[in-house]
Amino acid sequence: MAHSEPTELSLFISEVETRVRCPVPDAMAALSELWAGCRVPIVPPARVATIEVGAVEGDRACSILLDGDLVAVAEQPPDVLPLIEAAIYRALYAQRGPRVLLHAACVVLPGCDEPLVLVGPSGAGKSSLALAALERGYRYFTDELTVTDGTHVWGVPRAVQFEPVHASQALPARLAASDLGLYALRIRGTDDHVETLGAVPVRVPVAHELMLQPLLARMARVIRIERALTTVCEPLDSLDALAELHEASFGAPSLSLGTFVGRGRAFRLTWREPAEGLSRLESLISQTPAPSIRPPTHEPG
């Protein structure tokens, strides 16, 4: 494994300032580009995590340490980047405090501060819809990790990434323009057979596309997404929307998510083609009242 003098990089992953020090130039170059959106903080950092990559047994392997603890060993060069990223997520999940991490994409409607929180199982199309949203002028919080304190919502703006593809598998046309060179992945099989997958297509959002300040959860809309043979968009009631947010949270939520739901603020979208799905969603949203920035006052009755 080719090593050089270690270089350092600071990334702001929600409230965790993550300092990475690594002697593998290719891994650091890719890390810097994939996580370019995390070079400035969206919310004030609450703690610092350090990730140190060091040589083990000469140049045959690299240790990955998180805050001084060994968390992984990279045996081959292509393993370094994904293992650094695994440590980044580990540091984020360890962050305590009244926060809910959602496995959800979050993009912001053009021309207004209304975040759309896209929830759904793996493969439902969070990244595909996030990519299509960028191409329609939305601003980007995340395609994967949405964070909330119950009042505000923000994201972890890593590059838009897709599932690894086998080398023989053709990319869908909509991903053809994505940069294939940033990420190469190796998976070690159960019998030690190493299977090399194709590159993970990525799209690194540029500066003007990034949403770099938290938005009010009260202005959000929750969209439950699913791939289907037809495109349908319909309202979703508050209870179902809350159930989806529960399903999307890492661990049971620790705080109220009631600010995310309300009349006309949740939808179910089944989509066949992402641009068509977003058009249908935009049309339905335009027919519903905009969320209110002020909480309503309730008369007893």
Place this chain on the structure above:
Amino acid sequence: MTTDRTLEAPLARRAKLAHEVDETGEVVVFDETGNRLLMLNQVGAAVWLLIDGQRTGRDIAALIVDALPGAGVELRRVEGDVQAFVASLVEHGVVELR
């Protein structure tokens, strides 16, 4: 009898998380044991929010009547509604009688 205890015993929440929906005044309680969400309407939400580990069902009924001056709401009727509602929450395991 269950009816008397429901109105006379201090009430405490067992569920740790409730989502308060600002726009509608509803409350959705997360029953972690049953892994389910229970939606409460506005009156149910008012009862839930008044449960503090010390108030009894009778205390809560009195507070609701006080909040509706001139509405002609009878205390006995409100007590009956609160008793039935609290019994339901106890049955679902999200409230306990102390």
